[in-house]
Amino acid sequence: MSVRRRAGVPSALALVVVTVVVTVLAVLAGTTAGAGLAAERARPSPAPSGTLLDEVRHSGRLRVCTTGDYRPFTYRDPRTGSYSGIDIDMARDLAGSLGAKAEFTPTTWGNLLTDLTAGRCDIGMGGISVTLDRAREAVFSEPYRTDGKTPIARCADKDRYGTLARIDRAGVRVIVNPGGTNETFARAHLHHATIIVHRDNNTIFDEIVAGRADVMITDAGEALYRARLHPALCAIHPDRPFTFAEKAYLLPRGDQEFTNYVDEWVHLRTHDGTYRRYARAWQ
Numbered sequence: 001m002s003v004r005r006r007a008g009v010p011s012a013l014a015l016v017v018v019t020v021v022v023t024v025l026a027v028l029a030g031t032t033a034g035a036g037l038a039a040e041r042a043r044p045s046p047a048p049s050g051t052l053l054d055e056v057r058h059s060g061r062l063r064v065c066t067t068g069d070y071r072p073f074t075y076r077d078p079r080t081g082s083y084s085g086i087d088i089d090m091a092r093d094l095a096g097s098l099g100a101k102a103e104f105t106p107t108t109w110g111n112l113l114t115d116l117t118a119g120r121c122d123i124g125m126g127g128i129s130v131t132l133d134r135a136r137e138a139v140f141s142e143p144y145r146t147d148g149k150t151p152i153a154r155c156a157d158k159d160r161y162g163t164l165a166r167i168d169r170a171g172v173r174v175i176v177n178p179g180g181t182n183e184t185f186a187r188a189h190l191h192h193a194t195i196i197v198h199r200d201n202n203t204i205f206d207e208i209v210a211g212r213a214d215v216m217i218t219d220a221g222e223a224l225y226r227a228r229l230h231p232a233l234c235a236i237h238p239d240r241p242f243t244f245a246e247k248a249y250l251l252p253r254g255d256q257e258f259t260n261y262v263d264e265w266v267h268l269r270t271h272d273g274t275y276r277r278y279a280r281a282w283q
């Protein structure tokens, strides 16, 4: 009892003293509730510290390498030079979350990895498939979507190109865009068909419509999107693609803080409905 009483008096006194001291310190440091928010807004972004996370916040720029030729993920309007697409919206969202603006750096499927590893951009975005070749040179974020290769052809021919064996025949003209997974897939699996390399992925589907090529094997997401744009074309079994692939964002090696941040951001945006909302707008 006496112990408790003796302890009680100093405790009460100590509590008063501690409360006063903490309140004074908090006011001086500007960390009371209202001042805390103001301080949060006013706090200058951190100086570059070797991680892109701080560099992007400090500079206010997120440099995004994107090909601009792969709808619905990334599209560059040749007349205005402006970018649009699901991953363009995602890039702006990521940049915004860091208090920065997305700046788009044009690249190609063949140059994407080199542009990123040479530091010409902070992140690669735009329907990029996860491949082990890329994963050896750079880092992939958490994936945000699954996909896989499926044929797209003139609807009149849609029963002719359902299997790889039926596509890989002498006389069948398979058109591919160079430098990415479509070309890699075609070269690995087609030995009898004629492979036509067409540089501009934005006009490649017109070649099939015009009858200058017969079939393209591309990601199901693109095939479905293109079939909607070109009514003469049909995506063939997009629900049963030849391959399994994942789409993710490409990051430089050796920056754990930035990778962690992008992973958290992908995780949140794919679970809170944001990614779905952006994707729906491009259906």
Ligand SMILES: O=C(O)C(=O)Cc1ccccc1
Pocket: 069, 070, 109, 127, 128, 129, 130, 177, 179, 180, 181, 182, 201, 218, 219, 222
């Ligand atoms: O290389 C990749 O990551 C791709 O998925 C390339 C690509 C580009 C355009 C259409 C389909 C796939």
